Amino acid sequence: QVQLVESGGGLAQPGGSLRLSCAASGFTFSSYAMSWARQAPGKGLEWVSGISSDGSDTYYAASVKGRFTISRDNAKNTLYLQMNSLKPEDTAQYYCAKAMKGTLSGGSWAATNEYHYWGQGTQVTVSS
Numbered sequence: 405q406v407q408l409v410e411s412g413g414g415l416a417q418p419g420g421s422l423r424l425s426c427a428a429s430g431f432t433f434s435s436y437a438m439s440w441a442r443q444a445p446g447k448g449l450e451w452v453s454g455i456s457s458d459g460s461d462t463y464y465a466a467s468v469k470g471r472f473t474i475s476r477d478n479a480k481n482t483l484y485l486q487m488n489s490l491k492p493e494d495t496a497q498y499y500c501a502k503a504m505k506g507t508l509s510g511g512s513w514a515a516t517n518e519y520h521y522w523g524q525g526t527q528v529t530v531s532s
Contacts, residue, residue, distance in 0.1 A: 406430040406521045408500050413526030416490050420530070426483040426500030426523055434458070434478035437503035439513060440485045442496035442528075451514035452498070453485060457506035463513045468494075490530045497525040 412424040424440070439454035453474040454463045462474050473486040483500050501519035512518050 406502065408502060408521055408523035410498060410500055410523045410526040413498060413528045415529045415531065417532050418491060418530055420490050421486070421488045422490065422528060424485040424487065424498055424526060428481045428483065428502070431502070433481040435506055437505060437507050438476060438483045439501045439503065439519065440474060440498060441501060442498045444496040449516060454508065454513040461507060492530050495528060495530050497527050499523050499525045
């Protein structure tokens with residue numbers, strides 16, 4: 405069965421960094437696009453970043469572009485999100501998600517119906 409297990413969350417100071425990981429199993433990881441999304445307290449789910457199956461294409465929400473970097477290691481079946489210059493508004497539960505295709509186009513990356521498996525999330529808190 406498909407499993408997505410996030411890790412790496414925690415408490416960071418404003419301006420600090422964290423690196424999230426998502427360990428995938430139960431499917432051919434290298435064949436599917438993946439994304440990170442987040443949900444802040446009292447808010448809806450926000451797509452953060454996506455990466456194509458071979459890692460050649462990456463996409464970011466405007467709110468994180470230039471600060472976050474998505475990557476993947478297909479040999480290790482692991483997805484990453486390097487988060488730099490963290491801000492208090494980055495505080496949220498972060499989820500990784502498996503797309504139903506090897507890549508997506510344009511606004512489809514942010515569409516939740518393009519993803520059919522989600523991890524349980526890891527909490528990121530940015531506070532001084």
